[in-house]
Amino acid sequence: MYNWLTDCVFYVAAALLVVSSLLVITSRNPVRSVLFLVLCFFCSSILWMLLEAEFLALVLIFVYVGAVMTLFLFVVMMLHIDLEKLKTNFVRYLPIGALIVLGMIGLMGYIIAPEHFSLLAPAHHGADYSNIKELGTALYTHYVYPFELAAVILIVAIISAISLAHRGPRGRKSQDVPSQLNIQRNDRVRLVDVPAEKKE
C-alpha cells in the first residue's frame, strides 16, 4: 500500500533529524545545543512512530526529552562552560577533519545502500495490536537475562556516582570523641613570636 503522506512525513522528519544533529555539534551556545538535541529526539520518535513502535516513541519523548534533557539543561546552565576556549583549535583541525568526514560519508553512502540489505517493510498490524504487550512479553521471557544485566548496570552506575561524589557525612555537627581525645596541644595552639616594639 503506497501512502504518499507517510513518505512525506518520513522525509521531513529524517531531514530535520540530520539538520538538527548537525546543529547540536556546531552551535556555539551549549544551551542551544541541548535544545537541538531535544529536536533530534523528537524527530527520531516520529520515525519510530512511523514504524508503529508507539511505546518506544512515547518513552523517548517522556524519558529523554522530559527528564534527561531537562537535567542536561540544568547541568549545562550551572557549569557555564567556556566554549570559546574549547574551540581554539577548531579551524586548525577543520581541513583534515572535513576530509576524513567526507571520505567516510562517501564510503558509507556506497556501502550502506538499500540493495545491500535485503530488507522488507515491516508488517502492518491492526488497531487491536498491543505494542506494549508484545514488548513486555519479549522483555520478561526471551530477553530476561539481558534485562537483569541492565539492572546490574544501573546498580553499578549508582554506586560509581555515589562513591565519586559522596565525601563522607559533612554537614552533621556530631562529635568524634576519639579524635577529640587524641588531640595534641600542638594541633590547637600556635605560639607566635611577636617582636616587641620599643616604647619611645
Place this chain on the structure above:
Amino acid sequence: MNFVIPDVVPAIPEIFMLAMTCIVLLSGLFLQRRYPSLPYMLSLLALVGAVVLTVALYKHTTEITFHNSYIIDHIGSILKVTILGTCFFVFLYCRRYVADRNILNTEFYVLCLFSVLGMMVLVSAYSFISLYLGLEIFSLPLYALIALQRDAARSAEAAMKYFIMGAVASGMLLYGLSMIYGATKSVDIAVVSQVLTSVPASQNLILVFGLVFVVVGVAFKLGGAPFHMWVPDVYEGAPSAVTLFIATAPKIAAFAMAVRLLVDMMPLYQVEWQHMLIVVALVSMAIGNFVAIVQTNLKRMLAYSSIAHMGYMSLGLLSGNAQGYSAASFYIIVYTIMSLGAFGMVTILSGKGFEMETINDYKGLNSRNPWLAFIMLLLMFSMAGVPPIAGFFAKLGVIESLVEAHLVWLAVLALVFAIIGAYYYLRVVKVMYFDAPEHQSRIDTTSMDTRIAISANGLFILVLGIFPGIIFNLCKAAF
C-alpha cells in the same frame, strides 16, 4: 506464547558473584565500623567461591542457555577462572595501598567485583546484547575506580581519558554489530554464524564493513595500537592499585570478546579479519617496543609493553588455526600473570606517601630487598621472553602458529621486535642489580600475605616456564 524457563544452572557462578557483591556492599555500609576488614575478607571469599562454582559446574560439553544469550564452554571456563584468580591476587596486593590512601575501601572492592562480574558475563556472552551489556558492566566500574582517589588531579584526567576511549570503543563496536545485525537479522552469535554460511554476495560488503568496526572495538578494548593513544596516560595516572587491575583482568575479557566475535561468529571471514589484525599486531609491536625504550616511568613503560604484548597475542589469533587460537589464549593468560606480578610489585613497594613508579626508584633494589628484586627479575625476563620462563613459551607458541599459517615474514618481524623489546626489560634488571641505591634503607613495607602472594606469582611464572603443559594443554583442548 509458550515460555520455557531457562536453565539457570550454568550461570550460578555469575549469580553467586552478584549476590556476594551486594553482600560486600551492605557489609561495608553497616559492619565496617566494627569489623574494618570484613569487606576485604568477604570479597576474597566471593572470588574463591566463584572459582569453586565455575570449576564444579564445568562439563566437557558446550551448553547454551537463556535463549541463546549465554554459553558455557571450555575456553569460557578457563578464562573465567583466570579472571577470578587475577582479581584475587589484585586484592591481596592492593589491600595496604588502598588503606594507606584516601580511597574508599568498600567501594574499591565492590566496584572491582562488579567489574569481574561483567567480565564473566562477557566471557559467557553468546548474543550481541549480553555481550554488549557485559562489556558495559565491566567497563563502567573501571572509570569510577580510576577516579576513586578523588583529590588527585591526574587520576581524574586518567579516568576521563579512559572513559572517552571506552565510549568510543563501545560506539564502534555497536555500530559494527548493528551492521552485522542488519545483514543477518539476528543478534545471536550462533544464528549469525549459521546465516553467514549462506549469505548472498550482495551483503558481503556490508558484513565486511561491520567487521571493520567490530575489530576496531575489540582492538580498543585490548589496548592495541593504533587505538592505544591514551592507554599509557591512563596507566600512569591511575592509582597503582587500579592500574594493576585494569592492566590484567580486562585484557582477558577483551580477548574473550575477540574469540566470541571473530573466531566463533565469523570464521568464514577469517581472511578479512586476518588482514586487519596483521596491521594491529604490527603497529602494536612496533609502537609498544620502540616507545617503551625511552620511558622513565615504570608504569608507563609497562603500559607500552602491554601494547606490544597485545600485538604478540593477536599474532596467535590472526594465524587462524586451532593451534593459533590456543597459543593466543595461552599468551593472554601468561601475559596476565606477568603483568599482575609487575604492576603488583609497583603497588606493594609503594608505601604510605610515596610511589615507586619511576625506574630510578628501583635502583639497587637488590641490596634493599634481594628476594623482591629476584621476583622482579623473573617477571622482567619472562616479559622479555628469556627461556626457560613462561613468557618464552608463550611467544614460541604464537610464532609457531604463524609459521604453520605460512606467515613466516610476520614471525621474523615478531622476533625482531621481541629482541628490541628485550632492551628495556633488561634495563630494569640492570638498574635493580648494578646501580647504587638512592636510599640505603631496606624495604620491608610489605606484609606477610602480600609477600607470599608475590612470591607465588613470580615462582608460578618460572614453574609455568618449566612445565608449560599445565595450562597449555587446557588451552589446546579448548579449540
